[in-house]
Amino acid sequence: MDIFIDQFFNIDIMRKSLPLLFKGLWMTLQLCSAVILLGLIGGLFVALGNMSERRWLRWISIGYTDLFRALPPLVLLIFIYAGLPFAGINISPFAAVVIAFLLNNSSYYAEVYRAGLISVAKGQWEAAESTGLSPAQTLIHVVLPQAVRNVLPDLLSNTVEVVKLTSLASVISLSELLYNAGMARSVTYNASPLVLAALFYLVLLWPLVRLVSHFQRRLAA
Amino acid sequence: MANRPMLEIVSLEKRFGPNTILKKIDLKVTEGELVFVIGPSGSGKSTMLRCCNRLEEPTSGDIIVDGRNIMAGTRRDLDRMRLQIGMVFQGFHLYPHMSVLKNVTLAQRKALKRSKTEADARAMDMLEQVGMAHKADAYPGELSGGQQQRVAIARSLALDPKVMLFDEPTSALDPELVGSVLKVMKDLKSKGMTMVVVSHEMGFARETADRVIFMDGGVVVEQGTPDEIFGAPKAERTRAFLSRVSG
Numbered sequence: 184m185d186i187f188i189d190q191f192f193n194i195d196i197m198r199k200s201l202p203l204l205f206k207g208l209w210m211t212l213q214l215c216s217a218v219i220l221l222g223l224i225g226g227l228f229v230a231l232g233n234m235s236e237r238r239w240l241r242w243i244s245i246g247y248t249d250l251f252r253a254l255p256p257l258v259l260l261i262f263i264y265a266g267l268p269f270a271g272i273n274i275s276p277f278a279a280v281v282i283a284f285l286l287n288n289s290s291y292y293a294e295v296y297r298a299g300l301i302s303v304a305k306g307q308w309e310a311a312e313s314t315g316l317s318p319a320q321t322l323i324h325v326v327l328p329q330a331v332r333n334v335l336p337d338l339l340s341n342t343v344e345v346v347k348l349t350s351l352a353s354v355i356s357l358s359e360l361l362y363n364a365g366m367a368r369s370v371t372y373n374a375s376p377l378v379l380a381a382l383f384y385l386v387l388l389w390p391l392v393r394l395v396s397h398f399q400r401r402l403a404a
Numbered sequence: 405m406a407n408r409p410m411l412e413i414v415s416l417e418k419r420f421g422p423n424t425i426l427k428k429i430d431l432k433v434t435e436g437e438l439v440f441v442i443g444p445s446g447s448g449k450s451t452m453l454r455c456c457n458r459l460e461e462p463t464s465g466d467i468i469v470d471g472r473n474i475m476a477g478t479r480r481d482l483d484r485m486r487l488q489i490g491m492v493f494q495g496f497h498l499y500p501h502m503s504v505l506k507n508v509t510l511a512q513r514k515a516l517k518r519s520k521t522e523a524d525a526r527a528m529d530m531l532e533q534v535g536m537a538h539k540a541d542a543y544p545g546e547l548s549g550g551q552q553q554r555v556a557i558a559r560s561l562a563l564d565p566k567v568m569l570f571d572e573p574t575s576a577l578d579p580e581l582v583g584s585v586l587k588v589m590k591d592l593k594s595k596g597m598t599m600v601v602v603s604h605e606m607g608f609a610r611e612t613a614d615r616v617i618f619m620d621g622g623v624v625v626e627q628g629t630p631d632e633i634f635g636a637p638k639a640e641r642t643r644a645f646l647s648r649v650s651g
């Protein structure tokens with residue numbers, strides 16, 4: 184029992200690895216912000232393309248969402264990080280991670296937005312446009328708020344997935360939370376930093392997961 | 405200027421695929437006139453109304469509002485011209501995520517670029533006019549159908565339209581709520597608004613309409629004063645329709 188506690192819950196080692204883990208956490212948060220923010224914006228445009236009356240635009244965005252949902256994110260990441268240099272394109276690990284996960288995530292966000300947009304009655308568009316609002320104004324002020332409210336749990340769930348996804352970045356040695364925890368582990372020969380990292384993820388994601396359940400229940404009511 | 409044409413529909417044609425829904429419709433509505441449109445289901449009444457602000461794109465023909473052709477010009481021109489054409493739907497279509505006041509101020513602010521103070525004041529005036537000022541802070545979901553429809557009318561009126569189009573404004577309402585909406589429409593008529601009303605409220609038509617139009621199969625079969633159409637319809641199709649709806 185003592186060995187177990189010593190190996191997994193060694194307070195002393197946890198305290199010592201704290202600075203490294205915080206650094207990793209900071210990187211994870213930066214990654215998440217970039218991927219989530221760009222994903223939310225990009226996903227909306229892809230969804231609009233998906234629903235466009237122009238056929239070529241529809242095809243491009245449907246191809247995009249199909250492709251990047253089918254490709255495993257890790258494959259995408261390694262391809263971008265290790266493959267692109269062969270084409271003479273060198274990018275930082277951070278950029279590689281953001282691009283890879285953005286392609287993957289904006290596709291998922293796009294599908295969620297699309298479900299939200301079609302859940303808003305056609306009459307809302309017509310009423311708004313009949314009062315002289317442009318299509319963009321109608322989207323921003325009338326349709327999007329309703330669409331987002333209708334799919335808020337799914338948008339949040341997807342966001343939870345993004346946070347989890349960023350831990351894959353450790354594969355290309357980007358010093359995010361999991362990578363740094365692994366470093367601390369190999370230096371101390373002790374698993375406690377990993378436990379601490381798991382705790383960090385939990386603290387980060389548990390409120391979000393709660394929120395998803397809350398909204399799901401509210402929408403069902 | 406009692407005879408100034410406010411809305412002119414000029415040889416309006418609408419096709420959906422192989423079906424011609426509107427066949428060269430011509431209609432001139434003068435300032436302050438209330439034209440009441442009747443006809444069997446599927447005769448094209450809604451389609452005609454929706455072509456008037458291009459919610460439905462006409463296949464050919466012109467729509468002229470106060471001398472300006474809404475078929476000409478860019479999308480932005482269309483947005484501007486839609487401000488002059490109020491439309492009231494059977495299903496109200498209020499914005500459920502906004503308060504009544506915000507429903508009535510949104511287009512004023514975004515399309516007409518009125519200041520918040522001005523838009524709010526105008527909205528309260530219009531809500532007063534339809535008897536809904538006391539519900540300015542309520543949300544659409546908290547209102548009865550009749551109340552929602554009156555707010556929808558206020559939403560259109562706040563933009564100072566030159567013409568108001570009504571597509572079965574009372575058909576989705578419980579019978580006891582119909583009166584409140586018709587009263588608002590009557591007030592509007594007495595204030596001189598130009599109106600085109602598709603409805604089954606024949607009593608309202610007798611009382612308020614200047615002209616009744618009977619449509620069938622995408623054409624205007626017959627038109628005249630309410631007395632002429634309801635009292636002595638000439639066309640066989642009109643007679644058949646009227647005897648059907650009056651039971």
Ligand SMILES: Nc1ncnc2c1ncn2[C@@H]1O[C@H](COP(=O)(O)OP(=O)(O)OP(=O)(O)O)[C@@H](O)[C@H]1O
Binds near residue numbers: 425445452
């Ligand atoms: N978007 C559309 N695509 C194909 N056909 C349509 C479309 N909209 C309307 N139609 C057809 O056009 C015809 C006229 O429809 P419209 O709604 O104008 O009739 P209406 O006179 O308003 O009928 P109602 O009294 O039932 O409201 C109908 O046969 C309808 O099926």
Ligand SMILES: [Mg+2]
Binds near residue numbers: 449450571
């Ligand atoms: Mg209709």
